Amino acid sequence: MTTAPADVDTPVDRASLEARRAVARELQTAFRDSGVHAMPKIGMTTAAPAVSLTIPLSGWEISPFLGDGQLPVANPAAPLQHLLGQHDVHAKVTLVEFGPETAAEVAVATYGDAWRLVALVVERRSEAHNAALRLRAAFTKIGITEDHIYVAAGTVQIGDINAPDAVTLLEILTNGNSSAALDELGLRNRWDAEGWREVEKLAQLLGRVVSKACGQYLESVPNPACHTCASSRPHRISLGTASPQHVLLLASAITAADEPGACGDVAPPDM
Known part of the structure; x- marks a missing residue:
């Protein structure tokens, strides 16, 4: 019997998929209740991030998640990346175009990281x-x-x-x-x-x-x-x-x- 290499990207099992969907809903609710529009996307395979979030950077309500709210011109995602690291949330933050605006794309590595992000959002709610x-x-x-x-x-x-x-x-x-x-x-x-x-x-x-x-x-x-x-x-x-x-x-x-x-x-x- 041939065993697939450990790094092969395979679909997540049904239970894991449901768990990712559940935490994605919690993330969307936590951000919404903090006045931030966050659009989640579920990772469907083992190699994909558990949840990815697209968060437009316009509006004042996002500032609690961007450090002191002073966005560096060169890399507006840096404060958010730093904040996530401080709270043991393993995620990669990149900037993407979002219509005429700019958004942060937050790729949250694991199910556990996603729940830690939920807690962080609630903690920093105004x-x-x-x-x-x-x-x-x-x-x-x-x-x-x-x-x-x-x-x-x-x-x-x-x-x-x-x-x-x-x-x-x-x-x-x-x-x-x-x-x-x-x-x-x-x-x-x-x-x-x-x-x-x-x-x-x-x-x-x-x-x-x-x-x-x-x-x-x-x-x-x-x-x-x-x-x-x-x-x-x-x-x-x-x-x-x-x-x-x-x-x-x-x-x-x-x-x-x-x-x-x-x-x-x-x-x-x-x-």
């Missing part, structure tokens, strides 16, 4: 991105899944919560004490194209409650759907921009208010 994740998790816990939470310039932008979700958030934060007021003002089910005034009232009520919960004024701007677009999108409310610290307070207030037996620390809004 305070604002961590706060945004906490708030998104708090929203999801109370059934708000269609949120638009972004990070920009070190702050968190909380925007475009649809009107029924805004009612849910208001009732959670006031422990249901706002229900009577919502019913009295007709704010619970008035979400057709004629209900733009009700959306404005709801934005005012919600703004006062969330501002108190996070300890910072949030503008809470109504974004009602017009007659033309009412059939394709709901009325929405943009809560505004907050610091990471205040976003964490809001996330904690939502989580605490949703616990069984919670009394809620936020009083119902004055009408």
Whole structure:
């Protein structure tokens, strides 16, 4: 029986392939939650890198992974290569063309290296991105899944919560004490194209409650759907921009208010 040389490139087995796919998903999620667009590609053979990532170098969010953010003109990939080496992530970083931009191609050697890279990305995630994740998790816990939470310039932008979700958030934060007021003002089910005034009232009520919960004024701007677009999108409310610290307070207030037996620390809004 003839044995193939050890350096022959052969397809990876099914279990190894699934493991590579799993860690590639984790890498993509970790980078995405840090505001970095990373596109993974799975190595299909034993000689190929376990995972290769294409990461555009445009945008400020990539800077935590490029050392101090000062990119050497001759080789912008050098800071990332150095950082990976410092954290025992065996990978080769090269520059590639990415449309009109430049991207870093990161060829991660092994499955273990890929998991160490996941840990590194999470470790270097910004305070604002961590706060945004906490708030998104708090929203999801109370059934708000269609949120638009972004990070920009070190702050968190909380925007475009649809009107029924805004009612849910208001009732959670006031422990249901706002229900009577919502019913009295007709704010619970008035979400057709004629209900733009009700959306404005709801934005005012919600703004006062969330501002108190996070300890910072949030503008809470109504974004009602017009007659033309009412059939394709709901009325929405943009809560505004907050610091990471205040976003964490809001996330904690939502989580605490949703616990069984919670009394809620936020009083119902004055009408």
